[in-house]
Amino acid sequence: MAVKTAKGSTLDTPITRGIDHLAFATDDMPVTMEFYTRVLKMQLVHVRRVPYERDRGQPPFDNLRHYFFSMGNDSLLAFFEFPKGLERQNRDLPGGMQHVAFHVANDRFEAMIEHIRSCDVDVIGPLSLGGRFWSAYLFDPNGIRLELTTIREAGEPSAVSSVLQTEAEARAELETLFNDPDEVARWLAAMPLIEPPDNT
Secondary structure (H helix, E strand, C coil), X not given: CXXXXXXXXXXXXXXXXXXXXXXXXXXXXXXXXXXXXXXXXXXEEEEEEECCCCCCCXXXXXXXXXXXXXXXXCCEEEEEECCCCCCCCCCCCCCCCCCEEXXXXXXXXXXXXXXXXXXXXXXXXXXXXXXXXXXXXXXXXXXXXXXXXXXXXXXXXXXXXXXXXXXXXXXXXXXHHCCCHHHXXXXXXXXXXXXXXXXX
16 A cells, blocks of 8 residues: 655655565574574574585685574574674674564564563563554573564554654754755655644
């Protein structure tokens, strides 16, 4: 369904369909397997070894385990098993992945959080992020920060439509980034913008 914007255009469909897979590193595949299947209830769907080949951007180790989990909606989460003893990534530096957010249907959100807690995993939240957005946070055994998020609104809107803003909301933020009004206008023209709510 097309989303009308304040400018009368529609929300474009990107060429990409969404996430095929995210690939992370672990140094303990059995612990990672246990966490993602037992705690997050994902399904292990593919296991293999990957030979190292130069100039493909692969991890610089030969014959690594590369295991895949279904995270729902035809998307995969993958892990390479690196040798033990390597330095850990800093998720709070540029170039690092700060966290991964998994969407959970509103009617299953609280039960999922309780299940995770029953597995002796610390959960922060659920917390209101303002309006209809709610999230809970936890860490996997590799130190990866995870978020469970839901939208508390009838009809379970899509992730994209749930984050659309009015022109005034987007303009206020973009003006903190760009001093040039033409640059602000250029980005506003490229964004899908919704009409402000009618409070009459």
